[in-house]
Amino acid sequence: xxxxxxxxxxxxxxxxxxxxxxxxxxxxxxxxxxxxxxxxxxxxxxxxxxxxxxxxxxxxxxxxxxxxxxxxxxxxxxxxxxxxxxxxxxxxxxxxxxxxxxxxxxxxxxxxxxxxxxxxxxxxxxxxxxxxxxxxxxxxxxxxxxxxxxxxxxxxxxxxxxxxxxxxxxxxxxxxxxxxxxxxxxxxxxxxxxxxxxxxxxxxxxxxxxxxxxxxxxxxxxxxxxxxxxxxxxxxxxxxxxxxxxxxxxxxxxxxxxxxxxxxxxxxxxxxxxxxxxxxxxxxxxxxxxxxxxxxxxxxxxxxxxxxxxxxxxxxxxxxxxxxxxxxxxxxxxxxxxxxxxxxxxxxxxxxxxxxxxxxxxxxxxxxxxxxxxxxxxxxxxxxxxxxxxxxxxxxxxxxxxxxxxxxxxxxxxxxxxxxxxxxxxxxxxxxxxxxxxxxxxxxxxxxxxxxxxxxxxxxxxxxxxxxxxxxxxxxxxxxxxxxxxxxxxxxxxxxxxxxxxxxxxxxxxxxxxxxxxxxxxxxxxxxxxxxxxxxxxxxxxxxxxxxxxxxxxxxxxxxxxxxxxxxxxxxxxxxxxxxxxxxxxxxxxxxxxxxxxxxxxxxxxxxxxxxxxxxxxxxxxxxxxxxxxxxxxxxxxxxxxxxxxxxxxxxxxxxxxxxxxxxxxxxxxxxxxxxxxxx
Amino acid sequence: xxxxxxxxxxxxxxxxxxxxxxxxxxxxxxxxxxxxxxxxxxxxxxxxxxxxxxxxxxxxxxxxxxxxxxxxxxxxxxxxxxxxxxxxxxxxxxxxxxxxxx
Numbered sequence: 001x002x003x004x005x006x007x008x009x010x011x012x013x014x015x016x017x018x019x020x021x022x023x024x025x026x027x028x029x030x031x032x033x034x035x036x037x038x039x040x041x042x043x044x045x046x047x048x049x050x051x052x053x054x055x056x057x058x059x060x061x062x063x064x065x066x067x068x069x070x071x072x073x074x075x076x077x078x079x080x081x082x083x084x085x086x087x088x089x090x091x092x093x094x095x096x097x098x099x100x101x102x103x104x105x106x107x108x109x110x111x112x113x114x115x116x117x118x119x120x121x122x123x124x125x126x127x128x129x130x131x132x133x134x135x136x137x138x139x140x141x142x143x144x145x146x147x148x149x150x151x152x153x154x155x156x157x158x159x160x161x162x163x164x165x166x167x168x169x170x171x172x173x174x175x176x177x178x179x180x181x182x183x184x185x186x187x188x189x190x191x192x193x194x195x196x197x198x199x200x201x202x203x204x205x206x207x208x209x210x211x212x213x214x215x216x217x218x219x220x221x222x223x224x225x226x227x228x229x230x231x232x233x234x235x236x237x238x239x240x241x242x243x244x245x246x247x248x249x250x251x252x253x254x255x256x257x258x259x260x261x262x263x264x265x266x267x268x269x270x271x272x273x274x275x276x277x278x279x280x281x282x283x284x285x286x287x288x289x290x291x292x293x294x295x296x297x298x299x300x301x302x303x304x305x306x307x308x309x310x311x312x313x314x315x316x317x318x319x320x321x322x323x324x325x326x327x328x329x330x331x332x333x334x335x336x337x338x339x340x341x342x343x344x345x346x347x348x349x350x351x352x353x354x355x356x357x358x359x360x361x362x363x364x365x366x367x368x369x370x371x372x373x374x375x376x377x378x379x380x381x382x383x384x385x386x387x388x389x390x391x392x393x394x395x396x397x398x399x400x401x402x403x404x405x406x407x408x409x410x411x412x413x414x415x416x417x418x419x420x421x422x423x424x425x426x427x428x429x430x431x432x433x434x435x436x437x438x439x440x441x442x443x444x445x446x447x448x449x450x451x452x453x454x455x456x457x458x459x460x461x462x463x464x465x466x467x468x469x470x471x472x473x474x475x476x477x478x479x480x481x482x483x484x485x486x487x488x489x490x491x492x493x494x495x496x497x498x499x500x501x502x503x504x505x506x507x508x509x510x511x512x513x514x515x516x517x518x519x520x521x522x523x524x525x526x527x528x529x530x531x532x533x534x535x536x537x538x539x540x541x542x543x544x545x546x547x548x549x550x551x552x553x554x555x556x557x558x559x560x561x562x563x564x565x566x567x568x569x570x571x572x573x574x575x576x577x578x579x580x581x582x583x584x585x586x587x588x589x590x591x592x593x594x595x596x597x598x599x600x601x602x603x604x605x606x607x608x609x610x611x612x613x614x615x616x617x618x619x620x621x622x623x624x625x626x627x628x629x630x631x632x633x634x635x636x637x638x639x640x641x642x643x644x645x646x647x648x649x650x651x652x653x654x655x656x657x658x659x660x661x662x663x664x665x666x667x668x669x670x671x672x673x674x675x676x677x678x679x680x
Numbered sequence: 681x682x683x684x685x686x687x688x689x690x691x692x693x694x695x696x697x698x699x700x701x702x703x704x705x706x707x708x709x710x711x712x713x714x715x716x717x718x719x720x721x722x723x724x725x726x727x728x729x730x731x732x733x734x735x736x737x738x739x740x741x742x743x744x745x746x747x748x749x750x751x752x753x754x755x756x757x758x759x760x761x762x763x764x765x766x767x768x769x770x771x772x773x774x775x776x777x778x779x780x781x782x
Contacts (some may be wrong), residue, residue, distance in 0.1 A: 658778030661713075664704055 009060055010070040017075040017092040020057045020102065021141045023050040028134035035127025047130035048113045051137050055106035062099035071095060071520055072211070074147055086206055093147035093210070097357065097521045101144045101289055104364045105282045109137045111490035112277040115372050118486035119273055119379055129169060129271065136162035140282050144289065149198045149208040152290065156194065156254065159283045160187045166278060167270040179269035186263040190253015197246030201297075203230045204239045214296050214524050222300050222532070240297055244304035247294065248311075251287025256338045257315045257345060262606055264338055268330040272375030275330060280337045280371050281364035288344040288360055295353050295525035300532060302437035309349025309430070309441055313448035316342030318603075320455030324462075325599035328385045329374045332463045336411065337367060339452055343426050346445050351529050352429025354518040359422035361514075362501050366407040366419055369494035373404035376487055377467060380480035389474025390467045396480040401468045403491040408464045410498040412457040413566045415559075418498055421505030423453060424562045425512065428555050432548035436536035450565055457569025465577040507552045689730035697723035710765065710772040714758050721751045 027050030035043050064070055077090040094102065113133060120126045139158025146152035160183075168180025202208060204226075205216045222237030231239045251257065256264035267279045278284070291298060291308065298304055319338035326332045340363050347356025378385060380397055394401040410419035431446035482488060504514035530547075537544040548554070575581040589596040598604070696719055703716030725744045732740025765772060 653782040656781050658781030660774050660778075661705055668701070668705075 009064045010068055010073055013057075013061055013064060013073045013094070014075050016057060017061070017073065017094060017145060018077045020054045020061075020106070020145060021092070021138050023053040023057075023138075024134040024141065025138040026050065028131045028138060031127050031134060032131035035131060038127070040121075040126060043127045043130050044117045047134050048110065048117070050134055051106055051110045051113050054137065054141060055103070055110050058099065058102035058106050061094045062096075062103050065094060065096050065099050066517065074211075080150075086202060086208070088148065088150050088208060090151060091147035091209070092142075092145040092151070094145060095521060096518055097289075097292060098144050100357070100361060100518075102141065104361055105140050105144060106137065108281045108364055108368050108494070109133075109140075109277055111493055112273045112281075112368065112372065114486050115276075115375070115490040116271075116273045118484050119375055120271065123271075125169070129166075132162055132165045132169070133274070133277070136166070136278060136283070140286075143286055147210060149201065149210070152293075153191075153194065153198065156250070156286060157191065159278070159286065160184065160191070160254070163187075163267070163278050163283055166274040167267045169270055169274070173269075176269035179263075179266040183263040183267050186260050187253045190250045190260050193246045193248075193253070194250025197243050197248075197250060200239065200243035200246060204236075204243065210293060213294070217296050217300065218524055218528065220300070222535070237300060241301040241303050244294070244298050244301045245307060247290065248287075248304065248308055251290055251308075251345075252311065253287075255284050255287030255341050255345070257287070257311050257342065258318060261315060261319065261338050262609060265331055265334040265602070268328070268334050272330065272371060272378060275334070276368045276371030276375065279334065280367040284337060284341055285344065285360045285364070288341070288348055288356055291345075291348040292353050292357055292521075295348065295522055296528055298348070299351070299525045299528035302435055302532060302536070305349050305351065306435055306438040306441045307349070309346050309435075309445045312342045312345025312347075312349055313430075313445040313452070314342070315339065316346065316452035317448045317455065318342075320452045320459065321599065322602045323459040324455070325596065326459075327388050329377065329387050329390075329463065329467065330371075330385055332387075332459060333367070333370055333374055336370075336456065336460065339456060340367065340411070342452065343423060343449065346430050346449055347426040350426075350430045350433045350435070350441065350445060351525075352426055352433060353522045353525060354512075354515045355422065355425035355429050357518060358505055358512075358514045359419075359426055362410065362418040362422040362498065362505075365494050365501060366410040366417075366498035369403055369407040369491060369498055370411065372487070372491055372494065373400050373407065376400040376483050376491065377404075377480075379483055379487065381475060382478060384475060386474070387463055387466045391470045391472045391474075392468070393472075393480055394468045397468075397482045399482045399488045399491060403495040404464065404468065406495040407498050408460050410495075412460050412569060413453055413562055414457075414570070415563055416502060418500075418502040418505060420559075420562070420566075421502055421507075421512070424555065424558055425505060425515075427453070427562060428558045429548075431558070432554075434533070434545045436533060436540060436542070436545075450561065453562060454565045454569045457566045458573050461570050461573030462577050465573060469578055507555050509552070686730055686734045689726060693723045693726040693730065695723075696720075696726065708773050708775055710762055710774050710777075713774065714755075714762070718751060718755070721747055 027046050030046055031038070031043050038046070061073065064073065072093060072095040074091060074093040077092060080088045080090045082088065113130070116129065116133065120129050123129065136159060139155050139162055141155070143152055143155025143159060146155055164180045164184040167183050168177045171177045171180070198208060201213065205213055207213060207216065217240075220236055222235065222240065224236045226232055226234050226236060226239065253260045264279055264284065268275055270279075298308070316339045319335045319342060323332050323335035323339070326335065340359070344356045344359050344363070347353065347359060374385075377390070377393065377397065377400060380393075380400070381390065384390075406417070410417040413420045413423045427446060427449050430449055431442045433442065435441040504517070505512050510516065534544050576584055601607070700716040700719030700721075700723060703719065704713050707713055707716065725747050728740040728744045728747070732738065732744075762772060765777065769777065771777070
């Protein structure tokens with residue numbers, strides 16, 4: 001722990017960054033191997049302590065890179081390997097982007113660990129739970145801190161593993177074990193694309209290091225045709241587009257975007273604090289973080305940017321629609337998460353990178369709070385998740401109601417909470433940033449984004465009203481109650497952060513605080529994007545569009561529209577679920593049953609994938625098993641050779657008749673024949 | 681010494697070998713078969729010694745010692761087998777000891 005005594009934190013951090021990863025990893029090892037004998041209190045202490053230690057180092061790192069005058073601290077943990085002349089180091093780096101992310105991961109992670117100590121207090125497998133949770137924090141730290149794509153990939157796979165283990169935490173339930181497998185398999189599809197993207201970048205630039213990539217990708221000309229290497233004959237921009245799209249495939253898997261979002265709603269099978277930490281606040285934002293990290297590459301590829309933004313917008317509205325008819329409190333939040341992740345991808349896709357990261361941070365606060373609130377409701381209502389059975393819980397669970405309400409206001413984008421500023425920063429970027437090569441992108445993403453915001457407001461207030469207001473509709477004999485301090489505390493801290501983080505997004509005259517804070521990170525990306533825009537303008541013969549304004553006056557119309565949209569959603573939800581229109585939802589379901597069923601069954605996406613992907617794969621696997629393996633290999637090749645050997649042996653066994661002297665004659669005759677052949 | 685030509689030794693050795701091999705093939709008593717084997721071994725020994733002397737190299741003499749040592753070991757094992765045979769089956773006739781077959 002040399003860094004404690006070091007005068008200069010930047011110097012000390014060069015040797016201490018790996019402790020951010022190591023503390024939770026050790027916690028996972030201790031709890032996983034010995035947890036059963038240590039007892040509850042010790043397991044809690046080790047798990048929470050490890051994450052808190054990581055949080056302290058992360059906070060020091062954030063302080064150092066934001067106020068300490070150091071832009072980037074790198075630690076080479078060890079030299080990993082070298083292949084084809086490309087050295088790969090186990091290197092960690094912290095700059096403003098990764099420091100913010102680390103503080104969110106370990107900070108929110110710590111609060112969720114605290115919450116879990118009470119939430120999991122009745123579970124036998126608590127030590128396994130905390131070991132997995134610590135393992136997740138370690139892997140996520142590696143993902144965020146990785147100074148090159150391969151270290152990031154190790155973390156990327158590590159969080160996938162932790163996610164799989166925690167979704168299937170109650171593995172004796174077949175459905176939950178299946179949900180874990182589904183998440184893992186769908187993520188593997190994305191990871192394959194991610195890996196191919198890394199290979200493409202190695203083939204193009206010969207390095208996986210982010211800093212070297214950034215330098216290599218600055219000042220290139222995208223129309224240049226490559227002369228050598230595996231991409232000989234391609235244009236520079238073409239290869240970058242290919243790499244960016246492949247990496248985005250990985251992002252769609254991890255961050256649950258179309259077409260690989262189907263695992264996230266099922267991931268709600270895990271314990272609710274897990275959903276809060278992994279499937280809302282941190283892991284699922286890894287794709288956004290990765291694209292922000294590589295923003296300098298995406299800036300060179302208008303096609304990849306347009307793809308990211310369009311997929312994000314489509315996911316935002318599609319997932320929001322799916323949340324309309326869900327009755328499971330966690331499923332609504334899951335689709336909401338998918339939808340909000342779509343917003344973040346709009347942000348990184350239109351070049352509003354800081355807004356995407358800002359939304360990532362605020363979303364981590366209010367969505368973690370919402371999920372923990374859902375967990376608190378379940379805790380108080382005997383693990384029931386059906387909002388049709390709730391109602392009027394405000395009176396019984398005052399703390400949960402208040403924090404859930406604050407977070408709902410934040411996520412629906414009502415002035416002046418953080419969600420309003422982060423979402424509108426993205427929407428502003430969507431309609432203000434031009435994409436000269438794909439001119440429809442701003443309109444499409446802005447309109448879809450606004451519709452998604454309207455939907456968000458509607459389904460969130462619908463859920464809030466059904467859960468906390470009106471009269472109790474089910475479980476009438478059960479009296480609900482708030483959790484203890486360990487559960488209420490994190491809820492209040494998170495809702496406080498959801499409110500407090502608005503100060504970073506206020507549209508000041510010099511730009512929002514968070515925007516200026518992240519300027520150094522995205523400077524290369526901005527330069528590349530400006531250069532690309534200039535090239536586009538030259539090609540199309542149009543003047544270079546001016547940089548979009550970010551001040552209050554420019555943002556005011558957008559703010560007003562967004563606020564109206566949020567309030568309209570609120571009003572509809574109030575009218576239909578609390579006000580005089582209570583009978584209308586049932587009537588709609590009755591009048592248009594096909595429409596209602598389509599909503600309730602999530603537009604049959606799972607069924608479609610089942611038909612198109614799962615069944616053919618199963619049929620192929622069955623063919624390989626039954627025909628190729630069982631029949632061709634086992635029966636024909638393996639057993640067949642044994643059977644044929646047996647037949648031949650049946651004939652030749654009669655040569656062994658037990659008469660020693662006949663053996664001697666055969667031996668002598670054979671010897672004579674051999675001598676005759678070789679000597680004669 | 682030195683006047684007996686090589687061919688005589690070899691003729692004697694092949695004669696011994698033929699006698700031993702005939703005993704091996706035609707006699708039914710295991711003990712006599714064993715004696716035939718000993719004759720064959722010593723026939724081989726004689727060719728070793730004859731060539732060793734003819735070529736004036738000592739390798740053949742060394743080989744002969746090895747053969748004698750092996751023959752002694754073989755005799756010990758073989759006689760033990762025969763004692764076991766007499767005890768269990770009360771016979772040394774090899775025609776009656778042919779149960780190890782298909």
